[in-house]
Amino acid sequence: MSIELEQVSYIYHPATPFARSALHALSLHISAGETLGITGDVGAGKSTLLQMINGLLQPSSGRVLVDGHDVAAMGKRELADLRRRVGLVFQHPERQIFADSVFDEIAFGPRNAGLSRQEISERVEWAGQAVGLPGSIKDRHALKLSAGEQRRVALAGILALQPSYLLLDEPTAGLDGEGAATLMETLTRIGRQPGQTIVMVSHNLRQLLALSQRIVWLREGRIWLDLRREEIIAHYVTLRQSYQLPEVLNVMHALRELGWPLDPAALTPETLGAAIAEHIKGR
Amino acid sequence: MQGLSLSQYVPGESWLHELDPRSKIISLLLISVAVFAARGTLELALVTLPAMLLIAGSQISPVYFWASLRPFLFLIIPTALLQVLLIPGPVAFSIGSVSLSQNGLAAAGVFLLRLTLLILVLRILTLTTTPNALINGSEKILSPLAIIGLPLFEILTIMNLTLAFIPFFLEEGERVWMAQTSRGLSLREGPLKIRLENLLALLVPLWRGAFERAAQLAEAMEARGYSPGFPRTSLHQLRWGLPESLLGLLGLALLLFVTMH
Amino acid sequence: MISLKDVSYRYGRSPLEATALHNISFDIAGGEFLAIMGRNASGKSTLARLLNGMYLPTAGRVEVDGLNTSDRSSRQRVRQLVGLMLAGADRQFVSNIVEEDLAFGPENLGLPANQIRQRIDAALKMVSMEEFAKHPPYLLSGGQKARIALAGMLTMSPRYLVLDEPFPYLDAGSTSQLIDILLQWREREQGTLIVITHDLESARRAEYIMVLEDGAIAYNGTPDELLAQGQDILRQWGIEPLETSLLAESINRNLPRSVLKDIQQSGQLVEMLCQLS
Numbered sequence: 001m002s003i004e005l006e007q008v009s010y011i012y013h014p015a016t017p018f019a020r021s022a023l024h025a026l027s028l029h030i031s032a033g034e035t036l037g038i039t040g041d042v043g044a045g046k047s048t049l050l051q052m053i054n055g056l057l058q059p060s061s062g063r064v065l066v067d068g069h070d071v072a073a074m075g076k077r078e079l080a081d082l083r084r085r086v087g088l089v090f091q092h093p094e095r096q097i098f099a100d101s102v103f104d105e106i107a108f109g110p111r112n113a114g115l116s117r118q119e120i121s122e123r124v125e126w127a128g129q130a131v132g133l134p135g136s137i138k139d140r141h142a143l144k145l146s147a148g149e150q151r152r153v154a155l156a157g158i159l160a161l162q163p164s165y166l167l168l169d170e171p172t173a174g175l176d177g178e179g180a181a182t183l184m185e186t187l188t189r190i191g192r193q194p195g196q197t198i199v200m201v202s203h204n205l206r207q208l209l210a211l212s213q214r215i216v217w218l219r220e221g222r223i224w225l226d227l228r229r230e231e232i233i234a235h236y237v238t239l240r241q242s243y244q245l246p247e248v249l250n251v252m253h254a255l256r257e258l259g260w261p262l263d264p265a266a267l268t269p270e271t272l273g274a275a276i277a278e279h280i281k282g283r
Numbered sequence: 284m285q286g287l288s289l290s291q292y293v294p295g296e297s298w299l300h301e302l303d304p305r306s307k308i309i310s311l312l313l314i315s316v317a318v319f320a321a322r323g324t325l326e327l328a329l330v331t332l333p334a335m336l337l338i339a340g341s342q343i344s345p346v347y348f349w350a351s352l353r354p355f356l357f358l359i360i361p362t363a364l365l366q367v368l369l370i371p372g373p374v375a376f377s378i379g380s381v382s383l384s385q386n387g388l389a390a391a392g393v394f395l396l397r398l399t400l401l402i403l404v405l406r407i408l409t410l411t412t413t414p415n416a417l418i419n420g421s422e423k424i425l426s427p428l429a430i431i432g433l434p435l436f437e438i439l440t441i442m443n444l445t446l447a448f449i450p451f452f453l454e455e456g457e458r459v460w461m462a463q464t465s466r467g468l469s470l471r472e473g474p475l476k477i478r479l480e481n482l483l484a485l486l487v488p489l490w491r492g493a494f495e496r497a498a499q500l501a502e503a504m505e506a507r508g509y510s511p512g513f514p515r516t517s518l519h520q521l522r523w524g525l526p527e528s529l530l531g532l533l534g535l536a537l538l539l540f541v542t543m544h
Numbered sequence: 545m546i547s548l549k550d551v552s553y554r555y556g557r558s559p560l561e562a563t564a565l566h567n568i569s570f571d572i573a574g575g576e577f578l579a580i581m582g583r584n585a586s587g588k589s590t591l592a593r594l595l596n597g598m599y600l601p602t603a604g605r606v607e608v609d610g611l612n613t614s615d616r617s618s619r620q621r622v623r624q625l626v627g628l629m630l631a632g633a634d635r636q637f638v639s640n641i642v643e644e645d646l647a648f649g650p651e652n653l654g655l656p657a658n659q660i661r662q663r664i665d666a667a668l669k670m671v672s673m674e675e676f677a678k679h680p681p682y683l684l685s686g687g688q689k690a691r692i693a694l695a696g697m698l699t700m701s702p703r704y705l706v707l708d709e710p711f712p713y714l715d716a717g718s719t720s721q722l723i724d725i726l727l728q729w730r731e732r733e734q735g736t737l738i739v740i741t742h743d744l745e746s747a748r749r750a751e752y753i754m755v756l757e758d759g760a761i762a763y764n765g766t767p768d769e770l771l772a773q774g775q776d777i778l779r780q781w782g783i784e785p786l787e788t789s790l791l792a793e794s795i796n797r798n799l800p801r802s803v804l805k806d807i808q809q810s811g812q813l814v815e816m817l818c819q820l821s
Binding site for chain 3: 020039041146147148170173174175176177178179180181203204205206243244245246247248250251254255258260269270272273274276277278279280281283
Binding site for chain 2: 593596598619620623624627628629630631632633636638639640641643644647648649650651652653654655656657660661664678680696697700
């Protein structure tokens with residue numbers, strides 16, 4: 001079970017003078033159950049990548065395979081099924097809210113999937129809880145909620161499909177510090193469920209470090225670096241030359257240079273703090 | 284961004300680029316009308332020649348012109364084909380059991396030429412004239428109307444922004460469609476009730492998005508000092524000289540010739 | 545100087561409508577760099593729009609260099625003095641060509657063509673984007689769009705720049721570069737910078753930070769003093785503490801005693817850790 005991108009390219013406005021290449025012969029393997037972060041230049045390439053995985057866009061060349069099946073070869077029914085297995089949360093997903101009540105909004109996906117009333121109700125309940133929305137909110141108008149709550153409603157709408165692959169495009173964009181932290185906690189919880197794959201696109205490396213087992217950096221439509229979490233610190237110098245890095249990486253690097261034996265996967269304030277404390281206590 | 288292939292300006296330093304926009308607007312409009320009024324081989328040749336010269340004069344790669352024609356091919360080609368096949372007359376030649384009349388071929392040829400020229404001539408205008416210059420020029424040309432109290436600049440700005448909103452609607456519409464399709468939206472299959480709900484799922488966010496975007500744009504414009512009624516100036520200085528007059532006369536001459544001939 | 549005296553702002557007309565700002569009074573001195581923080585609904589964006597007269601206070605007065613923003617006759621002048629950049633500025637170009645978008649502001653001010661040209665050239669230079677004068681803005685990268693949006697504001701030659709989180713998608717490096725440009729502008733033009741942000745890293749580069757909570761000023765002081773308030777209070781105001789603070793706190797929590805105090809830079813942190821081991 002996996003997602004494969006094989007030599008995938010995508011060109012905007014092909015065959016016009018405005019043609020622009022967003023992705024160049026990109027190959028990427030995503031294993032089921034992993035949490036992958038995608039970052040890099042601010043550009044449309046990352047969003048395009050996600051939109052190809054659930055079949056909204058076709059690559060200009062190359063193949064996209066989900067669980068072994070070529071997305072380009074899929075007919076309507078298979079695509080509908082694909083979109084139940086691959087849930088895509090767009091940037092500012094609250095922009096797609098249209099229903100009168102939170103319940104109806106979250107139920108949209110399951111209803112289209114043809115589930116029974118009972119199942120729909122259960123899914124909505126479950127999804128609402130998964131994102132931390134109180135039950136009392138069910139009948140309220142989604143657009144009257146706060147921005148953070150609206151975003152959670154939109155996320156619940158995708159979760160209600162129970163996709164085994166969850167793709168997120170800049171999930172915390174536009175949220176204040178608190179809203180962002182809450183959402184990241186929610187995503188971390190969801191990611192821990194066995195078999196749940198999360199692919200998250202974000203310009204915020206700190207957030208990706210909180211969540212990802214593996215991070216891919218895109219540059220000019222190509223993969224520049226593909227690192228497992230524990231490999232990141234070994235590439236510190238390379239990364240530093242191109243990006244301003246989160247403080248945990250700066251501190252981790254400085255201490256390792258001084259010979260401190262710290263777990264290279266401890267890349268959040270909580271885990272690194274614990275690791276540092278352990279080392280101090282050991283002395 | 285499909286509107287781009289028709290409206291995007293391409294920077295350059297050709298004499299067409301340097302011309303006052305008013306002259307270009309007037310003469311290219313006159314030439315467009317002449318293209319439609321032309322009858323007969325002589326007249327058609329006479330309007331085609333300046334059009335070709337202007338295209339060459341713009342010093343812009345033919346790729347851009349071709350890109351503007353492509354979106355219309357789906358309309359032009361079938362119509363031409365219909366003319367070729369359906370217009371009766373003396374047979375020019377036959378392909379199998381299908382005979383093509385001379386009249387049909389001629390009509391299709393003229394149709395193709397006219398429409399192509401029209402698109403290309405209008406495209407010369409948008410390729411060599413920046414949007415602001417176009418608005419400025421249009422405003423100056425229509426300025427006599429301001430005397431009767433017509434808020435010209437505002438109307439033209441509305442038109443310009445409307446044009447700018449077309450790509451937005453296309454983009455946002457596509458985005459909403461993609462987001463809802465990702466949740467299983469289908470307008471063609473499933474029970475009617477669900478399909479109607481799906482329609483709302485497309486229209487409501489699009490509508491809302493348009494209002495929000497308009498409000499944001501209005502705020503941004505206001506923050507940048509836009510104030511309806513307050514006299515605005517322009518980056519471009521309008522200067523009518525000999526080349527402008529010549530171009531205008533060319534357009535006028537063509538139109539007169541074609542209508543009187 | 546911008547001064548607010550007992551300013552309140554309420555959406556809608558009935559007394560039952562939400563009040564976005566309650567009786568705010570403060571001054572922003574010329575040449576200052578002020579960061580404004582707080583939750584999304586705390587009144588920050590309302591405040592931003594009050595500063596350039598786009599919103600008029602429902603009570604109290606806002607004065608920019610002595611001009612009352614509620615005064616109709618001062619409106620154009622205030623707009624020219626106070627440049628306001630709002631969220632999404634990098635998607636709101638009014639033309640398909642950079643230099644025409646940049647010309648929009650000065651054209652609105654009624655400047656002659658040659659001055660407009662000068663301003664465009666100067667603004668492009670300030671943001672290091674001179675060669676993009678004839679480009680279509682939408683073909684630029686995110687960081688480049690942000691700079692053009694900023695240049696669009698600079699062509700109005702404002703004395704005060706108010707930025708309401710206009711570029712939420714920029715990564716840390718690009719955001720930092722943008723702040724560098726803003727600081728250069730401040731020095732060169734003797735301008736005043738007011739930046740609304742959620743990011744404490746960016747905010748601490750300011751001289752003063754103001755925190756709004758539920759439409760009132762919860763804090764107005766230096767970044768150092770703000771950090772000294774402690775994480776709990778910051779969180780109460782909806783502010784995510786500095787990464788370094790979180791790290792220091794995490795270390796303290798895992799040790800029998802709190803050994804790290806007052807850590808604000810990662811360099812400091814590393815030093816102290818070395819001393820400890």
